[in-house]
Amino acid sequence: MATMIDVARLAGVSTSTVSHVLNGTRKVESATRRRVEAAIEQTGYRQDTLARAMRRSRSDSIGLIVSDAGEPAFADMAHGVEHAAAERGLTLLLANSSEDAEREGLAIHALMNRRVDGLILATAATSLVDVLRSLRDERAPVVLLDRLYHDLPFDQVGADNRDSMRSLVKHIVGQGHRQMTILAGDTRVPTLEERLEGFLDGLRDAGLAPSAQHILTGQDEAEIAAEALPAVADRATTAVICCSTPLAAVGLGALEQVGRAVPGDVAFATFDGFRYPELFRPRLTTVRQPAFEMGVSAVQLLVSRLADPDSSPRTVRLHQTLELRESTEGFAPRPA
Amino acid sequence: MATMIDVARLAGVSTSTVSHVLNGTRKVESATRRRVEAAIEQTGYRQDTLARAMRRSRSDSIGLIVSDAGEPAFADMAHGVEHAAAERGLTLLLANSSEDAEREGLAIHALMNRRVDGLILATAATSLVDVLRSLRDERAPVVLLDRLYHDLPFDQVGADNRDSMRSLVKHIVGQGHRQMTILAGDTRVPTLEERLEGFLDGLRDAGLAPSAQHILTGQDEAEIAAEALPAVADRATTAVICCSTPLAAVGLGALEQVGRAVPGDVAFATFDGFRYPELFRPRLTTVRQPAFEMGVSAVQLLVSRLADPDSSPRTVRLHQTLELRESTEGFAPRPA
DNA sequence: CTGTTAGCGCCTTCAT
DNA sequence: ATGAAGGCGCTAACAG
Numbered sequence: 001m002a003t004m005i006d007v008a009r010l011a012g013v014s015t016s017t018v019s020h021v022l023n024g025t026r027k028v029e030s031a032t033r034r035r036v037e038a039a040i041e042q043t044g045y046r047q048d049t050l051a052r053a054m055r056r057s058r059s060d061s062i063g064l065i066v067s068d069a070g071e072p073a074f075a076d077m078a079h080g081v082e083h084a085a086a087e088r089g090l091t092l093l094l095a096n097s098s099e100d101a102e103r104e105g106l107a108i109h110a111l112m113n114r115r116v117d118g119l120i121l122a123t124a125a126t127s128l129v130d131v132l133r134s135l136r137d138e139r140a141p142v143v144l145l146d147r148l149y150h151d152l153p154f155d156q157v158g159a160d161n162r163d164s165m166r167s168l169v170k171h172i173v174g175q176g177h178r179q180m181t182i183l184a185g186d187t188r189v190p191t192l193e194e195r196l197e198g199f200l201d202g203l204r205d206a207g208l209a210p211s212a213q214h215i216l217t218g219q220d221e222a223e224i225a226a227e228a229l230p231a232v233a234d235r236a237t238t239a240v241i242c243c244s245t246p247l248a249a250v251g252l253g254a255l256e257q258v259g260r261a262v263p264g265d266v267a268f269a270t271f272d273g274f275r276y277p278e279l280f281r282p283r284l285t286t287v288r289q290p291a292f293e294m295g296v297s298a299v300q301l302l303v304s305r306l307a308d309p310d311s312s313p314r315t316v317r318l319h320q321t322l323e324l325r326e327s328t329e330g331f332a333p334r335p336a
Numbered sequence: 337m338a339t340m341i342d343v344a345r346l347a348g349v350s351t352s353t354v355s356h357v358l359n360g361t362r363k364v365e366s367a368t369r370r371r372v373e374a375a376i377e378q379t380g381y382r383q384d385t386l387a388r389a390m391r392r393s394r395s396d397s398i399g400l401i402v403s404d405a406g407e408p409a410f411a412d413m414a415h416g417v418e419h420a421a422a423e424r425g426l427t428l429l430l431a432n433s434s435e436d437a438e439r440e441g442l443a444i445h446a447l448m449n450r451r452v453d454g455l456i457l458a459t460a461a462t463s464l465v466d467v468l469r470s471l472r473d474e475r476a477p478v479v480l481l482d483r484l485y486h487d488l489p490f491d492q493v494g495a496d497n498r499d500s501m502r503s504l505v506k507h508i509v510g511q512g513h514r515q516m517t518i519l520a521g522d523t524r525v526p527t528l529e530e531r532l533e534g535f536l537d538g539l540r541d542a543g544l545a546p547s548a549q550h551i552l553t554g555q556d557e558a559e560i561a562a563e564a565l566p567a568v569a570d571r572a573t574t575a576v577i578c579c580s581t582p583l584a585a586v587g588l589g590a591l592e593q594v595g596r597a598v599p600g601d602v603a604f605a606t607f608d609g610f611r612y613p614e615l616f617r618p619r620l621t622t623v624r625q626p627a628f629e630m631g632v633s634a635v636q637l638l639v640s641r642l643a644d645p646d647s648s649p650r651t652v653r654l655h656q657t658l659e660l661r662e663s664t665e666g667f668a669p670r671p672a
Numbered sequence: 673c674t675g676t677t678a679g680c681g682c683c684t685t686c687a688t
Numbered sequence: 689a690t691g692a693a694g695g696c697g698c699t700a701a702c703a704g
Contacts, residue, residue: 003681014691019683029689049449050390051681054696059386061446069414069430070611075406082432086439091446094405094430096418103422110397110427113385114450249612275406275611276585339697350675355699365673387697390680 002043011039022047053115061091062302063111066122066145067099072245073272073291074122077145080295081120088303090117097124105131112140118302120295122146125189125219141305145298146289147190148315155301157316159289161194161271162201164320168241168269168287169202172328177239177267181214181231183224183247195243195271221250228254232266239267239328245274248284268327283325290318338379347375358383389451397427398638399447402458402481403435408581409608409627410458413481416631417456424639426453433460441467448476454638456631458482461525461555477641479634482625483526484651491637493652495625497530497607498537500656504577504605504623505538508664513575513603517550517567519560519583531579531607557586564590568602575603575664581610584620604663619661626654 008015013032020026021036028036039045053059064081066074078094085092093111097104104124108131111119118141123132132152135142144156172180187193196217203210214231216224224247232240232254240255240262242248248270255262262268262282273286297316305311344351349368356362357372364372375381389395400417402410414430421428429447433440440460444467447455454477459468468488471478480492508516523529532553539546550567552560560583568576568590576591576598578584584606591598598604598618609622633652641647 005681015682016684016692017690020690023683025683027689032690046445046449048390048451048681049446050386050395050451051696052683054384054386054390054680054698055682055684057696061450068411069405070408070411072406075404075411078405078432079434082434086442091443092431094432095428096414096430098415098418106422109382110385113382114397115384115386245612249615252615274615279585279588279610279616281617341697351697352676352699353674356674359699361699363673368674384697387680388699390682390696391698391700393680 001048002045003048004045006043007036007039007045010043011035057115058117059115060089061093061114061116062299063093063095063107063114063116063119064121064145065095065097065104065107065111065119067097067104067124069094069096072275073146073289076289076291077122077295077298080292080297081299082295083292084296084299088299090299099124099126101126101131108135112138116140117306118142120145120298120302123149125186141302141309143298143302143305145294148194149190150315153313155305155313155315157294157297157301157318158191159294159320160317161191161320162198164287164322165195165198165241165243165271166201166205167322168285169199170205171285171322171324172239172241172267172269173202173206173208175239175267175328178208179212179214179234179236180239180241181228181234181237181251182216182241182243183228183251184215184217184243185221185224185247186219187217188219192243199241221246225250225254229258232260233258237266239269242268242270245270245272248272248274263327263329282327285325285328286323287320288323289320294318337384338381339384340381342379343372343375343381346379347371393451394453395451396425397429397450397452398454398456398635399429399431399443399450399452400456400481401431401433401440401443401447403433403440403460405430405432408611409482409625412625412627413458413631413634416628416633417635418631419628420632420635424635426635435460435462437462437467444471448474452476453642454478456481456634456638459485461522477638477645479638479641481630481634484530485526486651489649491641491649491651493630493633493637493654494527495630495656496653497527497656498534500623500658501531501534501577501579501607502537502541503658504621505535506541507621507658507660508575508577508603508605509538509542509544511575511603511664514544515548515550515570515572516575516577517564517570517573517587518552518577518579519564519587520551520553520579521557521560521583522555523553524555528579535577557582561586561590565594568596569594573602575605578604578606581606581608584608584610599663599665618663621661621664622659623656624659625656630654 004015004018008018021033082092095107101124120143122145142154144154148156148158184196185192216227218224240251242251269285271287340351340354344354357369418428431443437460456479458481478490480490484492484494520532521528552563554560576587578587596602605621607623
């Protein structure tokens with residue numbers, strides 16, 4: 001591997017000139033510049049990012065940690081982050097936490113130790129709060145993505161989960177439904193907790209009692225799947241809401257098993273949705289996160305924090321769109 | 337940020353002792369070790385991965401580049417790579433090429449410059465051959481994943497695409513089908529080319545003429561979607577095969593549009609499949625890659641090459657399983 | 673068993 | 689407009 005010294009020698013200049021040519025960081029006569037460029041070409045020299053990062057103690061790279069980059073919503077966020085990062089000449093280091101606090105901690109350290117300039121973090125479900133707190137003390141700025149913690153002093157970007165769910169409930173109630181089953185999932189995940197809150201808001205708006213609804217929470221998906229069977233089999237339930245894509249899979253599976261059709265027997269709505277949603281029959285009413293934009297926004301927050309480390313943390317909530325489709329249409333429950 | 341010098345000073349030892357305690361790289365008396373460990377604890381010292389990598393000129397990290405980590409097959413491969421890497425104490429840097437040769441080149445350089453010990457690469461569709469060739473000259477070992485180039489001297493791991501497709505065709509022909517439509521896609525992608533070859537093998541086995549089949553190839557998905565309409569509308573076509581998940585979406589969409597039902601009117605089979613396959617009706621016959629294992633295998637190849645840089649390159653083909661489901665069952669085309 | 677020392681490749685202040 | 693030189697934080701000879 002050629003080094004700057006080789007280039008300098010070949011061009012008959014000092015390494016500092018080479019450096020300045022490389023970085024455009026001070027004026028160098030065009031004749032010498034050309035000699036240097038020729039030498040670079042000839043030696044096949046490439047900057048050593050590591051040495052550069054070490055010397056400057058910044059790396060022009062950022063880290064992104066998500067629980068599962070294969071999940072559609074996260075995949076889109078990752079694309080957004082990549083896009084925005086590339087636009088600014090930042091390289092992206094991506095790590096999966098697999099929804100596991102320990103692996104998340106490892107990933108955080110691995111990236112921090114690699115001197116990323118900043119970190120975008122969609123925390124794992126059980127993210128240890130002290131891990132987050134310890135992050136606060138690091139030099140690298142952190143942006144929380146999707147999973148937001150109000151009480152932590154970070155920049156954050158997420159969706160308006162609570163409001164969206166409230167609108168969704170309004171829509172469903174407007175169709176005449178009075179008893180629903182909601183697969184709310186692991187409410188330690190802030191996103192899911194917000195959605196559940198929105199559901200309760202919606203009930204309140206409509207004057208419905210939470211106790212009359214099947215509200216399924218829990219950390220274990222298998223458990224929820226088990227509880228879902230009697231819940232959706234309950235003939236009083238005329239609508240099913242699922243708060244994430246994996247939960248939608250559980251919900252649809254349960255409906256299938258108990259032999260109730262969507263939307264003939266029950267209405268169905270979900271958050272986030274599937275890849276290739278056009279292939280689903282019936283088409284599913286979905287609250288869709290602006291996932292790509294969330295990723296872009298996270299990079300923006302990160303970059304402005306880099307520029308101004310001491311401004312107070314900002315939280316950005318992006319609007320989700322309620323996409324109404326067949327699965328909640330054309331169904332009128334018998335009046336109770 | 338505390339440095340080794342701080343730790344050494346506090347423990348009353350030299351930095352080299354600290355280093356050796358940290359890395360277990362030579363014997364140090366347990367009394368001093370304890371002092372050092374206490375000092376580390378007290379200062380909150382953490383190794384600087386960059387400086388370490390620079391000095392050792394290796395980083396205990398590997399890079400993975402895929403075209404789209406959100407695509408189910410790649411997501412699983414990435415998990416496999418992560419898993420196997422973590423097991424060996426390697427950290428993983430992941431980059432997406434978005435199926436774009438230029439971004440792929442950037443990603444390769446970014447990772448190489450970060451001194452990854454090796455690179456696992458699922459090339460972009462249009463991967464520039466000279467980029468690959470230039471890789472050969474680098475110091476870092478490269479393993480090609482999923483998209484294989486026989487004529488390049490790299491370790492490679494992929495699936496037995498050709499044989500699997502051949503078996504699939506045999507199965508379909510065995511059901512009585514004589515005329516098929518195949519969405520083969522961008523045959524510049526080696527994986528897709530292999531699948532098309534396997535299709536032709538299967539035709540040969542069955543004594544069927546390629547000219548009697550609708551074989552749809554091309555780089556532009558929209559174009560294939562357009563061509564698919566008349567092809568699947570052709571009443572002679574009694575079976576549709578799709579060579580990737582995105583193509584399956586196209587194929588199913590086309591069938592929907594022309595109003596032919598699966599498997600009532602036509603049989604349907606795909607490669608790779610969807611997330612949550614249990615939600616599809618009918619259930620789809622699928623050739624499934626052992627994607628996770630492919631990822632694991634790639635890391636194994638990489639690690640053995642690290643250990644023995646001069647052994648000759650190996651190619652590993654993993655067996656795909658043909659998962660037969662309703663979409664190709666219970667259908668008997670009218671004899672021609 | 674432990675310390676001293678010379679860089680890894682680069683950027684950047686200080687001279688000139 | 690260009691050079692010289694120090695040092696980022698760490699490891700690995702080489703000494704003792």
